[in-house]
Amino acid sequence: MAATDKKNISRDDVNAIEGKGRSPFFPDQPVPVELFVGRSVQIDHIEKRAVGQVAQGKPVSVFLEGEYGIGKTSVARFTQWAAERNDGLLGIYATLERAESMDDVGAAVLEATLRSGVYNPKLGERIREGMAKFVGEQSLFGLTIHAEALRKEAPNITRGLLPFLSQTLDRVRSSGVTGVFLVLDEINGIASNPQFAAFLKAVVDSNAPISLAQPTLPLLLMVCGVEERRRQLIAQHESVARIFDVVTIEQMSDGEMSEFFRKAFESAHLSVEPDALQIMSHFAAGFPKVMHLVGNTAYWLDADGRIDKADAVSAVLFAADEFGKRYVGQQVYAALRSDSYRSILTKIARMGPMEMSFKRHDVERGLTDAEKKNFNNFLQRMKRLKVLRGADVPGEYVFIMRMARLYIYMQSIRATVAR
Numbered sequence: 001m002a003a004t005d006k007k008n009i010s011r012d013d014v015n016a017i018e019g020k021g022r023s024p025f026f027p028d029q030p031v032p033v034e035l036f037v038g039r040s041v042q043i044d045h046i047e048k049r050a051v052g053q054v055a056q057g058k059p060v061s062v063f064l065e066g067e068y069g070i071g072k073t074s075v076a077r078f079t080q081w082a083a084e085r086n087d088g089l090l091g092i093y094a095t096l097e098r099a100e101s102m103d104d105v106g107a108a109v110l111e112a113t114l115r116s117g118v119y120n121p122k123l124g125e126r127i128r129e130g131m132a133k134f135v136g137e138q139s140l141f142g143l144t145i146h147a148e149a150l151r152k153e154a155p156n157i158t159r160g161l162l163p164f165l166s167q168t169l170d171r172v173r174s175s176g177v178t179g180v181f182l183v184l185d186e187i188n189g190i191a192s193n194p195q196f197a198a199f200l201k202a203v204v205d206s207n208a209p210i211s212l213a214q215p216t217l218p219l220l221l222m223v224c225g226v227e228e229r230r231r232q233l234i235a236q237h238e239s240v241a242r243i244f245d246v247v248t249i250e251q252m253s254d255g256e257m258s259e260f261f262r263k264a265f266e267s268a269h270l271s272v273e274p275d276a277l278q279i280m281s282h283f284a285a286g287f288p289k290v291m292h293l294v295g296n297t298a299y300w301l302d303a304d305g306r307i308d309k310a311d312a313v314s315a316v317l318f319a320a321d322e323f324g325k326r327y328v329g330q331q332v333y334a335a336l337r338s339d340s341y342r343s344i345l346t347k348i349a350r351m352g353p354m355e356m357s358f359k360r361h362d363v364e365r366g367l368t369d370a371e372k373k374n375f376n377n378f379l380q381r382m383k384r385l386k387v388l389r390g391a392d393v394p395g396e397y398v399f400i401m402r403m404a405r406l407y408i409y410m411q412s413i414r415a416t417v418a419r
């Protein structure tokens with residue numbers, strides 16, 4: 001039951017809300033392994049075709065593909081965690097979020113290596129023993145890294161990634177580690193740099209044995225990004241297309257979402273009723289980010305330890321707003337809220353929440369005369385705001401981001417509920 005349902009919120013209610021424990025929802029972070037759900041097909045594939053092979057000495061490269069917020073980082077981290085525990089691979093997780101140059105890539109990989117061994121601190125200590133000049137103090141908040149020393153060394157890392165990783169591996173072989181699992185995540189900024197595609201190709205090619213007897217570095221290289229980034233890499237270097245085994249992450253199934261909600265609420269000692277579960281899953285529509293956002297909102301709204309239908313409905317409505325503000329952006333948000341476009345949007349939204357494209361004349365058929373007059377302006381404006389783009393087929397429009405599309409859908413439902 002929602003605290004907001006009550007007219008006068010008592011001190012007890014406030015305490016009940018403020019006194020809550022830790023929310024099990026992480027809308028802006030990869031999910032902790034304990035709450036990770038689903039993705040069994042992809043995980044199986046990565047474990048058998050990549051981790052298993054690398055553990056036996058054969059290098060493998062994977063491109064983990066999926067749209068924004070779909071769960072790439074979570075799968076990458078989960079499989080790294082499992083590979084480190086079960087298969088003797090050392091996980092190195094490098095985010096290239098701020099990388100624009102190859103030196104930035106080198107610095108990110110070096111720093112990630114210094115921070116590796118998170119699941120087994122002994123490994124981390126061994127790795128850092130040989131690299132003391134880069135490491136400062138170990139404080140409560142983690143490791144201090146000497147930025148200047150890092151930057152100086154960065155060009156050597158990108159020029160000689162394989163020898164560097166090989167030396168790192170040698171430091172931990174005695175602990176039973178047999179290979180390296182390197183993740184390069186968040187490649188958005190660097191993917192447009194042609195040197196990056198050349199670098200990936202060089203790393204993979206120079207680790208391919210000429211004969212079976214030739215030693216190679218047991219390296220699982222996993223690059224994470226949206227499809228567009230992989231295409232960009234291929235456009236710069238055609239052979240990138242054959243380097244990677246592409247593993248695609250898609251929307252979660254209803255079963256996976258229900259499992260997640262149950263697990264998450266249970267971990268916070270809250271029960272969740274079946275119709276609440278159904279409402280939250282329906283609106284999360286397979287998007288894990290939205291699932292966390294809705295779950296988090298329900299968690300904070302609830303005041304009696306039981307998530308019921310009313311909590312779920314309120315959570316969906318609040319989450320839609322939050323989602324719009326945070327992910328769709330101020331400009332789009334304002335445009336979506338203007339009266340003249342809302343009715344058109346609602347009609348498009350009703351064509352199906354998962355439909356990513358629509359035909360102009362299909363929408364037009366259901367519009368009033370006044371809406372028809374506004375329709376062209378609406379389409380142009382949505383294109384300028386990068387919500388829509390024209391498809392290859394004339395008269396067809398495509399939503400650029402599923403998130404935005406979902407928000408529009410949520411807005412339309414919100415309008416109905418409010419009526």
Ligand SMILES: Nc1ncnc2c1ncn2[C@@H]1O[C@H](COP(=O)(O)OP(=O)(O)OP(=O)(O)O)[C@@H](O)[C@H]1O
Pocket residue numbers: 026027028029030031032035036037038039066067068069070071072073074075260287288289292
């Ligand atoms: N298997 C899962 N189980 C539960 N929650 C998940 C799962 N996968 C992802 N999430 C949640 O979904 C959200 C997005 O996940 P994540 O950051 O892994 O996606 P991403 O594809 O890497 O996103 P981005 O494109 O922003 O890098 C996060 O809130 C995360 O906690």
Ligand SMILES: [Mg+2]
Pocket residue numbers: 072073074185186
């Ligand atoms: Mg990510």
